[in-house]
Amino acid sequence: MAKIVATTGNSAMAYAMKQINPDVCAAYPITPSTQVMEEFSKYVADGVVNTNLVTVESEHSAMSACIGAAAAGGRVLTATSANGMALMWEMLYIAAGMRLPIVMALVNRALSAPINIHCDHSDSFGARDTGWIQLYSENAQEAYDNLIQAVRISEHPDVRLPVMVCQDGFIISHSIERMEYLEDDEVRKFIGEYKPMYALLDIDKPVTLGSLDLQDYYIEHKRQEAEAMKLATPVIDAVARDFEKMTGRAYGLFEAYHLDDAEIGIVAVNSAAGTIKEIIDQYRRKGVKVGLLKPRLFRPFPAEAYARALGHLKAITVLDRVDSFGAMAGPLMLEVRAALYDLPKRPVTIGKIYGLGGRDLEESHCQYVIDELVQSAASGKFREVCEYITVRE
Template identity: 55%
Template sequence: MVKAEQLRRSLSGNEAVATAMMQINPDVVAAFPITPSTEVPQYFSSFVANGKCTTKFVPVESEHSAMSACIGASAAGGRVMTATSANGLALMWEMLHIAAGDRCPIVVALVNRSMSPPLNIHNDHSDSMGARDTGWIQLYSENVQEAYDNFIQGVKIAENEEVMIPTMVCYDGFITSHSVENVFLMEDEVVRDFVGPNKRANSGLLGDKNIAMGPMVLTNFSIEMKRQQLQGVLNAKEVTLKVAKEYEELTGRKYGLFEEYRLDDADIAMIIIGSSAGTAKKAADDLREKGIKAGVLKIRLFRPFPGEEIAEVLKNVKAIAVMDKAEGMSGNGGPLFTDTCASLYGKLNDKILISYIYGLGGRDVRVEDLEEVYDVLQNALDTTGNYKKYNYLSVRE
């Protein structure tokens, strides 16, 4: 594959994702506005109106209707997309399970926002983490470039014949969605060639064969269907790496299941998701200048969770802080922490693992805040395990 020419532009995360959506030119986009994802369908509808793509844009009366329309169009054989945030995703709840169970490879731009109550329009990961068990693939983005790149790759992952699972491409509300950054865009034709034609156009309900979508299944086959669904999710891990390799050859930008930052010789490390990863990298850099071996593991693919691979890259790290921008309400740490613990159990039981809940409702996370977390890890090593396992960062007790 020949490396594609790219155009440098200054775009917000929402405009970059809407541009990717336009370049892909899906069959149907059905959407309802909600802050901070509103700009995605707003930009996209202008692209449709100006003839930049031929997509059927369907404005609906609610997010439940948006996902319902997406499922219908996808079941018919269409390539389908939408965008939402927080309470909008929650209103889709019933339909998220149906989309996944019916193996509809819909792609959603999920602009992460805090779930109510209290009513808060700013960023955390309570919406996508609340939907982590709905059967969707979840890709997370640190910045505008990654949001654009992940959305394009997400289509090819979701529609792979070994996967056929809907996909959420997540990026942080306002921090990434409304921040303007330099981003490299490919030409429209290059993007469309990369994702390829919609191979399902003649295999859905409108195809040549008589099929059923969403039938009632009772005790005799229900568990087998769920196991098949899980296999599609699990297959996404290998397909994600394959698609990322093709994308690297095309753009020069390298992606994996996660990003390892200064982990080769790290004694202490932080596992983190989304835009805060950049802050964590700066904190690690500052500590390295002081002679402290700090590293960062930034999660890109959260569902399916790459547990075995994470255990392998952390095998030489002595103390690990797992940063959750969502409260799991279990008393045992957040979702990322519990998944990490399960992945390391029986393999790396000698590690110090510390859970941090941080940034809820858009609470600012500074470099010095994350340096405090690294200090706790270093102290835990120096005092042979004297530490508090479950923590809130920057909270007024």
């Protein structure tokens, strides 16, 4: 029986962590994800979880302790943001390379400098090559649901990769929304018991983990990691179907909003999607056939599925809340454009960089994007491959 609450994105993630009840959690506080660990610490202090909470002295040690704990053979969670995740960088690759199912609640925040505590996606998109699965969440409900599903995904025998669940800092992490919580036992049943394939604490079956691979083995192990990432896509889909059976809330690789009959479309992750849906409704009332594809996954990147969903459009704008400085466009735009390349008839694809450091994406910005798309669909032309919006030039 679902419980309806009004709560913030951070509280929702902390509550999901409580219900997941990990064996170990190692974390270091950083804005805007601090509340996740504060609230979870309260659950630990009150004895409502079995978790051994390791309050480490840095994010580097947080991920290192998570790696040690996961290698020991149990369920491990952490939370962080921005510079905290940047300090973990080295260990992100190692967590994935060691094939450890660690789940991270990532509250997206801009990277320094200039120092800024507000939302953009430079942290998670920067970590795109680390070997972590990335699930994006529009709102608190999705953050909560994704975190629960992430446990099943990361521990699946075909996958055994870490998963980060991303939600927008402040915009979602600190805003109160209506959402539904599952019962503790529903979550427990859904995630099941974790049985590690190799565990340091299985003292009778000793293993050496984290070996030195030279030229004779490294690439084979990396090839296996790549295969696991590939196998993750159907697992993510299957876990979503199970989750839908339990909750009625449908998840897949992406959400399509008015996309089937659309002529033009926008691609955007996380909270911006909520704003864009509102503006799409306005334009739909005026007869403009515009739709939205909201990726849930950036890693793995289900290119064929995205191409199938977008291929019929005349023109697409991809919004990136991150810049890859010196690149042709933002990282999401480049991958979407590449995914469309093999289509016999390719849509015009335009990139925009928006909202860095928490700058709001407003109604007028969305209108600007759609108005340009209407023209580009007719003319096949566009102003710039990639342009900054929401900025004072």
